Amino acid sequence: MALPLTTRARAKVNLDLRVLGRRADGYHELESLVAFAGVGDLLTLDPGAPLSLSIAGPRAEGLAVDDGNLVLRAAGALAAARPGLRLGRFHLVKRLPVASGIGGGSADAAAALRLLARLNGIALTDPLLHVIAARVGADVPVCLDSRTRLMAGIGERLGPQLRLPPLFAVLVNPGVAVETAAVFRALGLAPGQRLASAGTMSSTVPTSAPELLGKLAASGNDLAAPARSVAPAIDAVLERLSGLPGCRLARMSGSGATCFALFDDCGASAVAAKALQRERPGWWIKPTVFR
Numbered sequence: 659m660a661l662p663l664t665t666r667a668r669a670k671v672n673l674d675l676r677v678l679g680r681r682a683d684g685y686h687e688l689e690s691l692v693a694f695a696g697v698g699d700l701l702t703l704d705p706g707a708p709l710s711l712s713i714a715g716p717r718a719e720g721l722a723v724d725d726g727n728l729v730l731r732a733a734g735a736l737a738a739a740r741p742g743l744r745l746g747r748f749h750l751v752k753r754l755p756v757a758s759g760i761g762g763g764s765a766d767a768a769a770a771l772r773l774l775a776r777l778n779g780i781a782l783t784d785p786l787l788h789v790i791a792a793r794v795g796a797d798v799p800v801c802l803d804s805r806t807r808l809m810a811g812i813g814e815r816l817g818p819q820l821r822l823p824p825l826f827a828v829l830v831n832p833g834v835a836v837e838t839a840a841v842f843r844a845l846g847l848a849p850g851q852r853l854a855s856a857g858t859m860s861s862t863v864p865t866s867a868p869e870l871l872g873k874l875a876a877s878g879n880d881l882a883a884p885a886r887s888v889a890p891a892i893d894a895v896l897e898r899l900s901g902l903p904g905c906r907l908a909r910m911s912g913s914g915a916t917c918f919a920l921f922d923d924c925g926a927s928a929v930a931a932k933a934l935q936r937e938r939p940g941w942w943i944k945p946t947v948f949r
């Protein structure tokens with residue numbers, strides 16, 4: 659009998675995010691430097707059985723085990739494209755808040771594709787995986803190997819893997835679920851409307867953290883303003899993070915509501931996280947490192 663296969667589904671963090679415009683089909687063209695945190699969900703595949711899913715973990719509540727789950731959608735999409743694909747029983751330990759701008763569902767979908775690829779001898783670089791990932795969701799392709807890189811188009815264009823100096827961070831979600839489509843709607847762009855032209859897909863980022871922080875400080879997240887109008891709780895998070903001792907940068911990830919604060923070292927991020935956990939027991943607060 660084959661042993662269960664396991665993989666982490668790490669949180670995606672948009673270190674910056676520019677909206678370039680809206681395509682005629684309604685989707686938005688973006689440019690974003692995407693990194694991955696040390697925190698994430700855990701996905702296991704017990705091979706051989708028919709396709710199924712069970713969910714446990716601190717954030718399992720409110721996440722239905724139905725065909726809409728991104729694990730099953732990704733597996734179903736790959737099985738439809740590859741007749742005879744070996745499947746099995748998935749078990750998800752859900753730790754990331756749902757609908758929170760850190761791509762938990764996308765990371766789970768990508769994790770399901772990784773496990774099925776491993777089980778069926780499909781290379782992670784197989785173009786089919788990328789095509790299926792993009793079909794399942796805009797954030798799924800970048801989560802396939804969960805490495806730092808520039809993401810463009812609507813999420814399907816990926817730059818080369820980038821080496822990031824370790825960024826010591828605290829991730830914070832105020833417990834408000836934010837629907838991604840609602841934030842894009844609040845941006846108010848008409849189909850076909852352009853805001854900016856695409857930049858080059860850089861193959862480098864600064865190798866020192868202070869230099870990278872300086873570069874990030876000059877950018878932003880274009881979805882922050884519309885997200886704040888949809889979920890005003892984001893204001894309080896950003897304000898509080900900016901005021902934490904040693905905070906070098908506070909910013910929202912993706913379409914929110916999760917925000918992150920960056921610090922010079924892991925001591926400063928740990929102290930800040932502890933203080934905030936005491937002050938805001940209802941918030942999801944995780945000290946972590948982005949790589």
Ligand SMILES: C[C@](O)(CO)[C@H](O)COP(=O)(O)OP(=O)(O)OC[C@H]1O[C@@H](n2ccc(N)nc2=O)[C@H](O)[C@@H]1O
Pocket residue numbers: 672684685686687688690759761764794795796797798811812813838839842912913
């Ligand atoms: C905002 C980001 O988190 C940045 O990384 C992603 O672009 C969102 O990716 P995602 O959650 O995987 O998005 P999807 O599940 O594919 O799309 C959800 C909805 O968001 C809107 N959407 C999403 C991505 C994109 N580039 N343009 C959009 O307009 C669409 O209305 C879509 O119906």
Ligand SMILES: Nc1ncnc2c1ncn2[C@@H]1O[C@H](COP(=O)(O)OP(=O)(O)OP(=O)(O)O)[C@@H](O)[C@H]1O
Pocket residue numbers: 721726727728729755756757758759760761762763764765766767797836838912913914
């Ligand atoms: N395995 C899953 N984990 C989380 N959400 C899921 C999952 N499967 C389906 N969903 C649904 O997908 C939607 C988006 O969830 P997700 O947590 O990926 O959002 P997000 O963090 O805002 O993602 P992004 O940053 O990509 O916009 C939610 O409405 C949720 O109900």
